Amino acid sequence: MPDILTVRNLKKHFPKVQAVNGVSFEVAEGSCFGLLGPNGAGKSTTVEMLEGILKPSSGEILFRGEPIGPRYRERVGIQFQTTALQDFLTVKENLRFFHSLYEQGPSIEELVETCHLGEFMDRDSRKLSGGQRQRLLLAIALVNDPDLLFLDEPTTGLDPQARRNFWELVQSIKARGKTIVLTTHYMEEAYLLCDEIAIMDHGHIIARGTPNRLLAEHFNDSVLEIPSAELNGQASALGFTVRREAAELMTADVNDSVRKLLDAGVSLTHLKIRPRTLEDLFIRLTGREMRS
Numbered sequence: 001m002p003d004i005l006t007v008r009n010l011k012k013h014f015p016k017v018q019a020v021n022g023v024s025f026e027v028a029e030g031s032c033f034g035l036l037g038p039n040g041a042g043k044s045t046t047v048e049m050l051e052g053i054l055k056p057s058s059g060e061i062l063f064r065g066e067p068i069g070p071r072y073r074e075r076v077g078i079q080f081q082t083t084a085l086q087d088f089l090t091v092k093e094n095l096r097f098f099h100s101l102y103e104q105g106p107s108i109e110e111l112v113e114t115c116h117l118g119e120f121m122d123r124d125s126r127k128l129s130g131g132q133r134q135r136l137l138l139a140i141a142l143v144n145d146p147d148l149l150f151l152d153e154p155t156t157g158l159d160p161q162a163r164r165n166f167w168e169l170v171q172s173i174k175a176r177g178k179t180i181v182l183t184t185h186y187m188e189e190a191y192l193l194c195d196e197i198a199i200m201d202h203g204h205i206i207a208r209g210t211p212n213r214l215l216a217e218h219f220n221d222s223v224l225e226i227p228s229a230e231l232n233g234q235a236s237a238l239g240f241t242v243r244r245e246a247a248e249l250m251t252a253d254v255n256d257s258v259r260k261l262l263d264a265g266v267s268l269t270h271l272k273i274r275p276r277t278l279e280d281l282f283i284r285l286t287g288r289e290m291r292s
């Protein structure tokens with residue numbers, strides 16, 4: 001697929017901070033691109049420049065090969081946070097208001113169907129649950145039928161079920177050929193939704209690629225997890241690190257490690273063997289855990 005966005009050596013200085021310090025990447029048409037990083041890494045600043053809201057200090061942003069200009073805003077959709085909603089209006093009224101700002105785009109009925117808003121159209125938009133609010137904000141981001149959709153931490157604060165519902169929605173929108181740029185603090189979300197991710201820290205991109213390729217590049221081992229109590233006081237002798245109730249062992253030879261556990265008389269009933277995750281990669285690269 002050709003690139004819908006090309007970003008070259010993008011920088012943004014604020015008076016006391018170099019928030020973004022020379023980032024370059026491409027986003028393929030129809031893909032979901034994830035920008036990850038610890039607090040203050042420069043994700044929001046980067047995204048605001050890509051959205052055309054914030055002027056870069058230097059560098060280039062090309063949309064389908066052309067520098068972004070006044071018509072760019074017609075081709076992008078931005079899922080703004082709650083403040084974008086008009087107070088005292090119902091969901092239907094909010095949707096009508098934003099819909100009236102554009103001459104083209106899907107009908108209100110289509111937006112309602114796509115974002116599953118049907119059940120609460122007459123509700124005051126301040127009375128929505130977190131998941132319902134995010135679906136309304138997503139519908140508003142889609143009013144102009146954008147080619148490129150920006151989702152900035154769309155599921156932060158949602159309960160697990162609402163988060164899963166939102167992921168399904170994002171997948172269905174992507175299946176219609178839209179390109180998505182997503183920032184998230186949830187590694188599971190990035191793994192599930194993103195074709196490609198970039199991990200930022202201190203204004204730089206420190207890793208970029210498909211989630212599976214990045215995992216394969218950085219790890220050749222798996223993780224054994226077992227309740228510490230089951231190791232009968234032999235955790236350190238068996239090479240395990242104890243983290244609260246669970247003990248962990250990273251091993252490139254799972255068979256050998258399991259054999260040693262059996263030889264030591266450890267019950268394997270609650271043993272879990274898992275591959276490395278993006279969370280592990282994130283901690284390895286940034287030295288920090290993701291905010292949850």
Ligand SMILES: Nc1ncnc2c1ncn2[C@@H]1O[C@H](COP(=O)(O)OP(=O)(O)OP(=O)(O)O)[C@@H](O)[C@H]1O
Nearest residue numbers: 014015017019037038039040041042043044045046
């Ligand atoms: N308008 C501004 N003026 C001055 N400094 C700013 C401004 N916006 C952001 N910064 C600083 O730039 C750096 C990057 O901030 P940014 O919000 O882009 O990070 P982030 O990765 O999105 O963090 P978070 O995950 O907390 O949202 C931080 O040090 C932040 O304090």
